[in-house]
Structures are given as C-alpha cells and as structure tokens.
Amino acid sequence: MIGAEAATALYAYAAVGPAGAALEGDLPVGLELIGDDEIAIVVERVSLDEFAEESLRENLNDRQWLESKARRHEEAVQALLGKTTVIPLRFGSIHHDRDAVGAFLDERRSEFRQALTSLQNRVELGVKAWLVERPAADTAAPAPTTGREYLNARRRARDDATQASGRRAEILAAVHERLLSLSEAGVLNGPQPPELSGRDEVMLMNAAYLVRIGDDRLAAEVGRLSVDEIQFELTGPWVPYNFVERVS
Amino acid sequence: MSTVAASRPSLQEEVTLVELVDRVLNKGVVLTGDVTLAVADVDLVYVGLRLLLSSVSTLERGAEDAA
Numbered sequence: 001m002i003g004a005e006a007a008t009a010l011y012a013y014a015a016v017g018p019a020g021a022a023l024e025g026d027l028p029v030g031l032e033l034i035g036d037d038e039i040a041i042v043v044e045r046v047s048l049d050e051f052a053e054e055s056l057r058e059n060l061n062d063r064q065w066l067e068s069k070a071r072r073h074e075e076a077v078q079a080l081l082g083k084t085t086v087i088p089l090r091f092g093s094i095h096h097d098r099d100a101v102g103a104f105l106d107e108r109r110s111e112f113r114q115a116l117t118s119l120q121n122r123v124e125l126g127v128k129a130w131l132v133e134r135p136a137a138d139t140a141a142p143a144p145t146t147g148r149e150y151l152n153a154r155r156r157a158r159d160d161a162t163q164a165s166g167r168r169a170e171i172l173a174a175v176h177e178r179l180l181s182l183s184e185a186g187v188l189n190g191p192q193p194p195e196l197s198g199r200d201e202v203m204l205m206n207a208a209y210l211v212r213i214g215d216d217r218l219a220a221e222v223g224r225l226s227v228d229e230i231q232f233e234l235t236g237p238w239v240p241y242n243f244v245e246r247v248s
Numbered sequence: 249m250s251t252v253a254a255s256r257p258s259l260q261e262e263v264t265l266v267e268l269v270d271r272v273l274n275k276g277v278v279l280t281g282d283v284t285l286a287v288a289d290v291d292l293v294y295v296g297l298r299l300l301l302s303s304v305s306t307l308e309r310g311a312e313d314a315a
Contacts, residue, residue, distance in 0.1 A: 090276035
C-alpha cells in the first residue's frame with residue numbers, strides 16, 4: 001500500500017524571479033520552489049482528497065473551504081511581495097508532480113521572462129469608491145395632493161437621480177484619469193455586489209493601478225480625494241494580479 | 249514617517265472575501281495544457297463562485313427574513 005504517497009499533487013501559486021537559494025529562505029512554511037535562479041514556480045503539496053476533480057467540484061461549493069484556500073493562495077503570494085517579482089497564477093492550478101511543474105515552466109518561460117521584466121519593482125494598489133447615502137433632505141416638500149402633482153414629483157425624483165448618477169460617473173471618470181496619470185497602468189473592474197463586499201453601501205468603482213515600489217503619489221492622491229457622497233478606499237500593496245493576464 | 253502609509257489599510261490582517269474574489273479567483277495567469285490536472289479547469293472555479301454568490305445571498309436573505 002503506497003496510497004498515502006500517491007494521493008498528493010502540487011498547487012502552483014506563482015511564478016517568481018529571480019529565485020534561487022536566498023528566496024527559498026523567505027518562503028512561508030510548506031512552500032517550495034521548482035525551477036532555477038532565473039524563474040521558479042512556487043508550489044505547495046496538497047491532498048488529492050481535496051483537489052482531485054470529484055472532490056473539487058464539491059469543495060468549490062463549500063464557501064468556507066473556497067475562502068480558506070483562496071486566503072492561503074493570497075498569503076502565499078503576498079509573502080513574496082517585495083522579495084522578488086511575483087507573477088500570480090489563478091486559483092486552482094494543480095499539477096501532478098515536479099516534472100509537470102518543470103514542463104509547465106519551460107513551456108511558458110519566455111512569457112514569464114517578459115512579464116518579470118515589466119513587473120519588476122512594481123506593486124498593485126486597489127482603489128474602491130463607495131456611495132455613502134445621506135438622509136434625504138427633501139422632506140420639506142409638500143405631499144402631492146393631485147395625480148398630476150404626484151406624477152410631477154415622481155418625474156423630478158427620477159430626473160434628480162439620473163442627474164446625480166451622471167454627475168458621479170463624471171467624477172469617477174475624472175478620478176480614474178487622474179490616477180492613471182499617477183501610475184503606469186490601471187484597470188477598471190466591475191463593482192462587486194453587496195453580498196460579497198459585506199458593506200451596505202453601493203460600490204461605484206473597483207479599480208487597480210500598477211505603481212513602482214516606493215512611489216506614494218497615487219496613495220497620497222487617494223487620501224486627498226473627497227467628494228460628499230463618494231468614499232474612496234485604498235487597498236494593498238498587492239502583487240500585480242490585475243496586470244498579468246496579458247502574459248497568458 | 250509617511251502619513252500615507254499610516255492612512256492606508258496596511259497589508260490587511262484579514263483580507264476581505266471581496267478582495268480574494270477580485271484577485272485570487274478572478275485574476276492571475278491561467279494555466280492550460282496537459283500538465284495540469286483536470287481540476288485546474290477554470291470553469292469549475294466559476295461554477296463554484298456562482299454557487300458561492302448564491303449561497304451567500306441566500307444566507308443574507310434568510311437573515312433578513314428572520315429579522
């Protein structure tokens with residue numbers, strides 16, 4: 001019975017470079033490097049009980065499982081931030097064994113090399129904008145007494161809302177332009193639903209920007225941004241998750 | 249020293265689920281090819297995410313109904 005030995009695989013978290021012995025010492029417990037001094041893949045041995053296709057299907061439906069594995073993935077790549085250049089791989093990159101990881105690295109080496117050069121000394125900063133509802137101030141308006149008044153009031157409310165939303169869109173577009181000018185690249189992602197954000201406020205903007213390590217201009221600008229009903233939030237620094245897709 | 253660093257939610261001890269979805273699950277280099285097991289099939293993650301979203305909203309609705 002050699003079952004215990006066979007029932008594992010390698011979860012690949014990231015491609016990093018330069019790698020080598022010095023970096024090995026910086027790895028969180030349980031992680032290892034496969035590759036060479038130029039580029040290596042950061043892997044962790046995982047159980048096929050959890051990650052084989054059948055089990056995975058079930059586990060992905062388990063919010064706690066998914067969240068804990070995603071958190072582990074995030075911790076693994078963040079631990080290397082600032083120590084080398086990190087190209088994060090997407091969640092759930094599972095390989096049979098070291099040879100398979102090596103083959104994968106060789107196959108993608110030129111893409112990784114290019115990405116490592118362009119992402120060297122860069123980090124990602126996240127910027128989110130939230131709509132902070134203020135209590136409605138129009139309680140002074142007299143209650144409509146006729147159908148016509150009611151319809152007019154409805155129309156005014158709708159026009160006001162459309163105007164406010166248009167104004168906010170303009171503000172956010174200007175903010176994005178400004179932040180792009182203070183960064184090397186930026187992307188606008190779709191706002192996340194409240195179920196995921198855990199906040200009651202509506203998310204208006206969900207952006208990420210690529211900046212040089214030590215360049216605080218964008219962070220400082222976000223700190224200065226202030227618009228009555230829009231609250232800005234800065235997150236990070238992150239490894240450049242949003243700026244590696246062109247690699248693939 | 250730097251007020252900027254102080255005002256920033258410096259590397260969060262607890263990264264929120266939304267950040268995990270934004271980054272770990274939605275971004276990053278996608279692997280394809282025979283070297284990976286079938287489990288690396290990206291669609292599976294999306295299936296999981298859809299269920300995750302619906303299960304979370306179901307939970308929330310349940311909480312609201314109970315309130």
